[in-house]
Amino acid sequence: MKVPLLDLKLQYATIKNDVLTAIAEVLDSQVCIGGPKVAELEQKIAAISDCKFAVGVSSGTDALLASLMALNIGLGDEVITTSFTFFATAGSISRTGALPVFVDIDPRTYNLDPSKIEAAITGRTKAIIPVHLYGQMCDMDPIMEVAAKHNLHVIEDAAQAISATYKGRKAGSIGTVGCFSFFPSKNLGGAGDGGMIVTNDPALHERLVAMRSHGSQRKYYHKDVGGNFRLDPLQAAILLVKLPHLGDWSEARRRNAAYYNQAFASSGVQTPWINPDCVSIFNQYTIRVSHRDLLVQALKQEGIGAEIYYPLPMHEQECFAGKCRVAGSLRESETASHKVLSLPVYPELTQDQLDCVADYVLRFAASPERPSSSEVLQ
DSSP, X not given: OOBOSOOHHHHHHHHHHHHHHHHHXXXXXXXXXXXXXXXXXXXXXXXXXTOSEEEEESOHHHHHHHHHHHTTOOXXXXXXXXXXSOHHHHHHHHHTTOEEEEEOBXXXXXXXXXXXXXXXXOTTEEEEEOBOGXXXXXXXXXXXXXXXXXXXXXXXXXXXXXXXXETTEETTSSSSEEEEEOOTTSSSOOSSXXXXXXXXXXXXXXXHHHHTBTTEEETTEESSOOOBOBOOHHHHHHHHHHGGGHHHHHHHHHHHHHHHHHHXXXXXXXXXXXXXXXXXXXXXXXXXBTTHHHHHHHHHHTTBXXXXXXXXXXXXXXXXXXXXXXXXXXXXXXXXXXXXXXXXXXXXXXXXXXXXXXXXXHHHHHOTTSOOHHHHBO
């Protein structure tokens, strides 16, 4: 049985007429920059994130970049973050001229280890970027405590965690700002790139609005150098159609994750550990196996989608050689990059497909043609 890692055509089929109607409204209006669809989406994303303000931007990457720029982070500054993340986190820091400073992760959640942060702080440190990886929020209370102690901004990279919670608080609502991505594969994905920044700071909100339009608060007058970071109203219209379904889609992902957890319970497969203080949206369902590359190859030969998020930590990327600082050992980040594997978890999976994926992973572990289960799984 073929099981893709993600099948967006199935999702689209359920909302196709509504999406086409929403697109037609924008095209008929010929309001092609900004406009009521963007404003409505901003209001609704702010509301579901328990924030006062939201600013639509062109991508999750630009959400991070605009936030750093609005907080005046630049040449000579340092920003502490995780090395085990998508490139945009570290790349955005580097693009401002600041130095990414990498600390290690918690091996259970794969998120930034709060206990490693304080030792990495110097007089040049201006911010911390915790990444809510795979749909689960970081342990935010100790992160916010060390940030307050050292007067640091906190930029939540919530690209994979929209509507996830930590102690009942929503992703993006705890730090100085929160950054979301609407890349098509996300729980709330557009038909292309898009992003959103949320905050509770009215002055910062005003500055972010200017940053997305070349630093201009008044047309043709520029107090700051910003960028062209505007969210396309066509994307906003599509996202407004999808937004009412976000809760059900995320709940379906949790049900699928629970099925996998039960299926793998006695196998030795290391399943995702969810902090009891958190509700994950399972943007990815990530297992941990020692002979990971063999399993990826075997799954793909069977037509089962699998992906490695992420095979090479940021501190080992060629472009950051001599352009980052490694604060202490990053052993857990390096180990995770060799062990993790994400399986299909999207809402539209059938029970037969779930059974197929789980059965093959279990058969691989037990197959005499493969390493024994004690060797394959840990």
